[in-house]
Amino acid sequence: MPAPSVLVVEDEPAQREVLTYNLEAEGFRVAQADNGEEALLLVAEETPDLIVLDWMLPNVSGIEVCRRLKSKPETKGVPIIMLSARSEEVDLVRGLETGADDYMVKPYSVVELMARVRTQLRRTRPSSVGEALEFEDITLDPETHRVIRAGHNLKLGPTEFRLLTTFMEKPGRVWPRDQLLDRVWGRDIYVDTRTVDVHVGRLRKALCAFGGDDPIRTVRGAGYALG
Numbered sequence: 001m002p003a004p005s006v007l008v009v010e011d012e013p014a015q016r017e018v019l020t021y022n023l024e025a026e027g028f029r030v031a032q033a034d035n036g037e038e039a040l041l042l043v044a045e046e047t048p049d050l051i052v053l054d055w056m057l058p059n060v061s062g063i064e065v066c067r068r069l070k071s072k073p074e075t076k077g078v079p080i081i082m083l084s085a086r087s088e089e090v091d092l093v094r095g096l097e098t099g100a101d102d103y104m105v106k107p108y109s110v111v112e113l114m115a116r117v118r119t120q121l122r123r124t125r126p127s128s129v130g131e132a133l134e135f136e137d138i139t140l141d142p143e144t145h146r147v148i149r150a151g152h153n154l155k156l157g158p159t160e161f162r163l164l165t166t167f168m169e170k171p172g173r174v175w176p177r178d179q180l181l182d183r184v185w186g187r188d189i190y191v192d193t194r195t196v197d198v199h200v201g202r203l204r205k206a207l208c209a210f211g212g213d214d215p216i217r218t219v220r221g222a223g224y225a226l227g
Contacts, residue, residue, distance in 0.1 A: 147164065
């Protein structure tokens with residue numbers, strides 16, 4: 001599965017490069033923007049797993065970027081860590097009330113920021129930090145690459161494992177085929193959307209190998225969901 005993606009939005013080149021270097025060292029895929037308008041365009045092209053967002057930006061401010069993203073259903077769940085030189089309590093409250101999930105005052109500790117990034121991803125993409133996932137009688141362990149259903153070890157191929165991980169991170173969410181392609185195969189690889197159907201079929205077969213109901217729903221005209 002592609003590594004979690006982080007969008008760094010910072011207009012100071014030196015700070016942007018430091019953040020990018022440290023995030024890539026942690027294994028994240030990083031995109032960069034130096035203003036709010038560019039950040040919104042990048043998010044529209046590919047929704048990141050997390051955004052590190054400076055408050056003071058040219059064109060569109062960070063607080064406005066945060067407000068717009070949190071007002072849209074398709075991006076409101078993306079964690080945003082706001083960075084700001086503003087240290088007053090009223091600024092912290094305003095940032096959090098606008099929708100920021102965390103707030104750090106400049107100058108900040110890069111080590112602490114990396115820890116906060118992992119904390120936010122643990123909430124939204126727990127498998128990316130090695131946490132086991134559970135749904136009904138299914139348990140998935142990303143570190144040992146094992147899937148157990150009702151006490152039975154299931155044999156899944158790498159693609160089916162990534163598909164199941166995606167479904168189990170957000171049970172009930174309907175995933176369109178193009179979003180599954182981005183999450184499971186990555187944007188840099190061209191795969192026909194019909195390939196998704198083939199691998200979902202293989203995943204269903206593996207999940208029901210020892211009996212039990214098929215936990216994957218086909219949502220006509222929309223995609224697939226777990227549960």
